[in-house]
Amino acid sequence: MIFFEVFPRFTKNRIHGIMKKTGQIKPEDKENFMNQESQIPHKRRVRYKGKYPKKFEEKYKELQPEKYKDTIEHVISKGNTPAGMHISIMVKEIIDFLEIRPGQVGFDATLGYGGHTKAMLECLRGQGHMYATDVDPEESAKTRKRLAEQGFGEDILTIKLQNFCTIDEIAEEVGGFDFILADLGVSSMQIDNPKRGFSFKVDGPLDLRLNQETGISAAQRLDTISREELAGMLDENSDEPYCEEIAKAITDEIRRGNHIDTTTKLREVIEKTLSFLPEKERKDTVKKTCQRVFQALRIDVNREFEVLYDFMEKLPGALKPGGRVAILTFHSGEDKLVKKALKQGYKDGIYSDYSKDVIRPSAQECAQNGRARSTKMRWAVKA
Numbered sequence: 001m002i003f004f005e006v007f008p009r010f011t012k013n014r015i016h017g018i019m020k021k022t023g024q025i026k027p028e029d030k031e032n033f034m035n036q037e038s039q040i041p042h043k044r045r046v047r048y049k050g051k052y053p054k055k056f057e058e059k060y061k062e063l064q065p066e067k068y069k070d071t072i073e074h075v076i077s078k079g080n081t082p083a084g085m086h087i088s089i090m091v092k093e094i095i096d097f098l099e100i101r102p103g104q105v106g107f108d109a110t111l112g113y114g115g116h117t118k119a120m121l122e123c124l125r126g127q128g129h130m131y132a133t134d135v136d137p138e139e140s141a142k143t144r145k146r147l148a149e150q151g152f153g154e155d156i157l158t159i160k161l162q163n164f165c166t167i168d169e170i171a172e173e174v175g176g177f178d179f180i181l182a183d184l185g186v187s188s189m190q191i192d193n194p195k196r197g198f199s200f201k202v203d204g205p206l207d208l209r210l211n212q213e214t215g216i217s218a219a220q221r222l223d224t225i226s227r228e229e230l231a232g233m234l235d236e237n238s239d240e241p242y243c244e245e246i247a248k249a250i251t252d253e254i255r256r257g258n259h260i261d262t263t264t265k266l267r268e269v270i271e272k273t274l275s276f277l278p279e280k281e282r283k284d285t286v287k288k289t290c291q292r293v294f295q296a297l298r299i300d301v302n303r304e305f306e307v308l309y310d311f312m313e314k315l316p317g318a319l320k321p322g323g324r325v326a327i328l329t330f331h332s333g334e335d336k337l338v339k340k341a342l343k344q345g346y347k348d349g350i351y352s353d354y355s356k357d358v359i360r361p362s363a364q365e366c367a368q369n370g371r372a373r374s375t376k377m378r379w380a381v382k383a
C-alpha cells in the first residue's frame with residue numbers, strides 16, 4: 001500500500017515483475033497481490049504538456065515538498081521558489097540583530113510560510129514563547145500544521161488569525177515582547193496561486209485580498225471607483241507615471257459594461273493603453289506598469305498603509321524595555337512610513353537606537369532568490 005503511494009507511476013505489472021525477479025513474490029501470490037492492489041483507489045497524476053509542468057496546479061511535486069525533497073532543492077538551486085513555498089529573506093541578518101535568548105517572548109507579525117518564525121523559535125531552544133499573526137486563513141492553517149509537525153506546537157507557538165495592527169491587544173495579554181519581526185507584503189504562495197489574483201502573469205480572478213473571506217475584491221473595487229479616485233490611488237500607492245491614462249481606460253471599459261474581473265483583462269487594458277509607446281520600450285514598460293497597478297490595487301483592498309501606520313504607532317507600547325524590532329519592506333511607500341516612524345521614535349526618546357540606513361540582502365541572496373531584490377530592512381531598540 002505504502003509502496004504505491006510513494007511510487008504511483010509504477011504499474012502493477014511492473015512491480016509484480018520486479019518482485020518476482022528478486023524473489024520477493026511467489027507465482028501463487030500473484031492473484032492475491034492483484035486483488036489487493038485493485039482495492040487501492042487509483043489517483044491520476046496531474047497531466048501537463050511538455051517536459052516540465054508550467055501551471056501552478058500542475059506542479060504536483062513542488063506542491064508536496066515533504067515528499068519530493070530533491071525536486072524542491074533543484075528548483076531552489078536554480079534561483080526559483082517552488083510552488084506553494086516561500087523562501088524567507090535576510091534570515092541571518094534578522095537573527096543576528098534580534099539577539100534572541102531562551103526564555104524570551106517574541107512576536108512574528110507576518111507568519112506566512114513560517115520560515116522566519118521557525119528560525120526565531122530555534123533560538124528559544126524550547127524555553128519562552130512566540131506569538132504570530134497572519135490574516136490569510138488558507139495559508140496560516142497549512143503553516144500551523146507544518147510547524148506543529150516540526151515540533152513547534154501550541155506549547156511554544158501561538159498563531160492568531162488576526163491583523164498585525166492588533167499587536168497592542170496581544171502585547172497587553174502577554175506582558176510585552178522582547179523581539180518583534182514584521183516581513184511585510186505577500187508571500188510567494190499567495191503570489192503564485194492563480195486563484196488569489198496577485199499576479200498579472202497568470203490568469204485568475206482579480207481578487208488580491210490577503211483574506212478572501214472578508215472585504216471586497218479588487219474587481220469589485222474597480223466596479224465602483226471614479227476615474228479621479230483611481231488615478232489618485234495609482235499615484236499614491238505606487239507612483240504610477242501613467243496613472244491618468246490607465247484610470248481613464250479602466251473606468252471607460254467598466255462604463256461600457258465590460259467588467260475587469262480577471263488578471264488577464266486588467267493586463268490587456270494596460271497593454272492597450274500603452275500601445276502608443278515605441279515597440280522597443282513597450283514590453284518592459286507594460287511589465288513594470290502591470291507590477292505597479294497590481295501593487296496599488298493590493299495596497300488599497302487590504303488597506304495596507306492604514307494598518308502599517310497603526311502598527312508603527314502601537315509598536316513602542318508592545319516592546320519591553322531593551323526589546324528589538326526588525327521590519328522588512330518591499331516598496332518605497334512602506335519603507336518611507338517605517339523610516340519616518342522609527343526616526344521620530346528615536347527623536348522622542350522611545351527608541352535608544354535605530355537603523356539610520358537601510359540594510360539590503362547580499363548580492364548572493366538576491367542571485368539565489370530574485371524576490372529578495374527589493375527588500376529593505378530597518379530596525380530599532382526600545383529605550
Ligand SMILES: C[S@@+](CC[C@H](N)C(=O)[O-])C[C@H]1O[C@@H](n2cnc3c(N)ncnc32)[C@H](O)[C@@H]1O
Pocket residue numbers: 086087088089109110111112113114115116117133134135136139162163164165183184185186187188210307
Ligand atoms: C512576506 S510574507 C511573510 C513570510 C514569512 N516571514 C516567512 O518566512 O515565510 C507576508 C505575510 O504577511 C501576511 N500579512 C500581510 N499583511 C498582514 C497584516 N496586516 N496582518 C497580518 N498578516 C499580514 C500575509 O498574508 C503574508 O502571509
